[in-house]
Amino acid sequence: MSPAPTQRSEQQADSARSVLAQNVVRLRTEKRWSQEMLAFESGLHRTFIAHVERRARNISIDNLEKIARALGVQPYILLMPLQA
Numbered sequence: 705m706s707p708a709p710t711q712r713s714e715q716q717a718d719s720a721r722s723v724l725a726q727n728v729v730r731l732r733t734e735k736r737w738s739q740e741m742l743a744f745e746s747g748l749h750r751t752f753i754a755h756v757e758r759r760a761r762n763i764s765i766d767n768l769e770k771i772a773r774a775l776g777v778q779p780y781i782l783l784m785p786l787q788a
Contacts, residue, residue, distance in 0.1 A: 720783055724768070725759045727782045731775045746774035 732742050739757070743750040747770055755761035756771070763771075765779075772779040 718785070719759075721759045721762065723785050724763075724782050725757050726786065727784070728753070728771060728775070729757050730786075731777065731782075735775070742771070742774055746770040 728742075732739070737745070739753045740750045743753045746753070746767075748767060752761065752767075753771075756763055768779050768782060772782050775782075
């Protein structure tokens with residue numbers, strides 16, 4: 705039996721992929737970087753960064769580390785939900 709639509713939406717909002725996307729966007733914009741600048745600094749392609757931010761890509765630990773290093777944080781920070 706599948707979860708009700710509202711439960712599914714809540715699960716997606718709390719998923720690691722969603723948390724990662726929110727944190728990447730937040731940290732990138734705090735630095736006033738474009739997706740292109742983050743891509744350059746991390747050694748990844750701009751469309752890859754866009755896919756991560758749109759939650760369209762399931763990324764590897766290696767790429768998580770590259771993005772974290774470029775943003776100046778430890779990789780686990782990118783997976784921690786923001787406290788409201």
